[in-house]
Amino acid sequence: MAPKNAFYAQSGGVSAVINASACGVLQTAREHSHEIGKVYAGRNGIIGALTEDLIDTSLESEAVIDALKHTPGAAFGSCRYKLAAIHEHRGQYERLIEVFRAHDIGFFFYNGGGDSQDTAHKVSQMGVRLGYPIVCIGIPKTVDNDLPITDCSPGFGSMAKYVATSLREAAFDVASMCRTSTKVFVLEVMGRHAGWTTAACALAADDENSAPHILLLPEVAFNEGRFLAKVEKTLERYGHCVIAVSEGLKGPDGKFISASGLQDAFGHARLGGVGPLISDMIHAKFGCKCRWAVPDYFQRSARHIAAETDLQQAYAVGRAAVEFAIAGKNAVMPAIRRLNDAPYRWDIIEAPLSEVANQEKLMPPDFISADGFGITEAARRYLAPLIVGEAYPPYKNALPHYVQLQNVAAPKKLTKEFAV
């Protein structure tokens, strides 16, 4: 009997190393051709399954598949699309089963964050409730590092390395200029609810006198008075002040600062970026020159400065997903378990999808310093090993040589269209 085919898809915001997970899945599946047939990739995540837009990955060369290890973004396209519960939209699941049956798909690998693990979990329930046997394995990915159970999430380490490196560089810049020019630099980083990336900025500091001087974490309610006092003290002591702020900074009322009632110098409500807003606030108070940066997608796509540890973990969870499936496991996600801080050692365990779906892991209180503006040694011990190693991509014509797949669709077998 021919082995069942597999479906693999990427979901949610992308990262510098999600394609390394794809590479882990595809290479491991190819090694197990007796147990797994073709791997079809969903074009744009689960949408590719619903619309029967299945990419035949067997048409891609081994060299191209291997190059996924050093290519950022989602090679098959990603999506922000959440499946409804089965009782809310049964037709959606019937469609999935129709497509999977038409292409003889018996394995479902879904690569993403909390929402995506929810999708994987729902598909696994579908298998049971609607009588279509399918092996469902989630593969962790989120730059926000907010998945539960797993010690860290692939994608985060590289983003952390990027923000810590870049902030160290900007801090050298500001320290150079502060005598007559910019005295305050504000960096706005991603992480709407969890402060892991903001915390990682602290790795830029060699000692307690180094930048960044202040972190504004989403876990700590913003207090303007205490914050400005800290800025003033920092300016007095060092002549300049470097700040990292989470895009998800909240006021005492729990509302996002970026959308709150704070106004700029002209009395206008500021829209968008909390970084510019914090910068304006300091300028209004102290009159000094302030600059801000919002690297946005740069931070989650910066494959050129990816962390080797992160890359290895991204690949490992992709590989483990296939091995789990072959071993008969179901409705689980490979999770990273930390065995030791220094030297850093880790292995992979399984986490039930039911326990990872829709959960957000925030920074624990003992990772946040007493004044709320920094991190503790415990946090530093946790974060430090995750950014280790420089996994430089190859270069061509002086720029990183990233691959684009052919992404040829498998011939459709169904005549019905499905609107998403």
Add this chain to the structure above:
Amino acid sequence: MAPKNAFYAQSGGVSAVINASACGVLQTAREHSHEIGKVYAGRNGIIGALTEDLIDTSLESEAVIDALKHTPGAAFGSCRYKLAAIHEHRGQYERLIEVFRAHDIGFFFYNGGGDSQDTAHKVSQMGVRLGYPIVCIGIPKTVDNDLPITDCSPGFGSMAKYVATSLREAAFDVASMCRTSTKVFVLEVMGRHAGWTTAACALAADDENSAPHILLLPEVAFNEGRFLAKVEKTLERYGHCVIAVSEGLKGPDGKFISASGLQDAFGHARLGGVGPLISDMIHAKFGCKCRWAVPDYFQRSARHIAAETDLQQAYAVGRAAVEFAIAGKNAVMPAIRRLNDAPYRWDIIEAPLSEVANQEKLMPPDFISADGFGITEAARRYLAPLIVGEAYPPYKNALPHYVQLQNVAAPKKLTKEFAV
């Protein structure tokens, strides 16, 4: 007779490689100890000379001086401070002479952009007019690449490599997500008057279909209607649109767009960033999800992705400055001369300070595509060699290992203070 001492200082906005020029000066001066005595570095540029805050670089080890090659920012501090003309503020020049005489300084090396070359030029005039013989050599540095005569300016190649690399990565991100999420990405880059950095973003494209799809150069008056039509066409064709815009984009009236009468969706004048403004404009017109990035100082300090060519040129102009001085040249700046595009070959010539001071070299018309939204092949031939080579810094604890000098001040010899 003991040789005269030298003064070296860094001025204006910093770069990823200005310290490589410092390294070139210091190492070459040390090799010529019969012709040049100590090198005193001005703390915070010319301000260090005026306030007699002179750093004794002889106290720094050879290893630390060598590490300047891979350290961003200005190791001795920089400044934004322009000397008045001699007839406007004679006292300032008398003070310089007083300080230089007290420390037996006979060489003046000033490292910076157009304004800084103006300072070097004025100091050289001072030598003649006020009867204090001093050899003045300018050393080119500007990420904006707008110095005349020199084929390019050290600092630019690394910034160009950073923006092209990062924009390519962000473009992979947007292409991955555009089916259900972000369709437009706007990158705001530095370069208030000259579009060199905006143009360098085009290097991210492998072919005419690749991102960036649209450049908004400061040399081309912004036309909202034509721009939005181009965005629409790009969205239809590729499903997403990546744009690079200069911070100095101007309207048909010659005024900066960022400070113009354009309003956001709430009728408020937008302050600051033109990137967010362009993003809002597209969102208002097409309703699609738009994101923007303003990397700010990240782009000019990104030593982790510096171009080897740029690094070599930065070092070479520092070395040449000292060699020029020893050879008896005066009131000149080492300039890079291009001998060939491919293979790229260059050497160093001398440019009179009188001809480089206060000049700005804009993008020539034949570097800008017919529709104004891109660059020509001629521009590509010019830009391509400048970003060649990856000059990675050493890493320590997973982050670039940048040095901080001791920066010990030489004992003051004057009793009078001077206010700047």
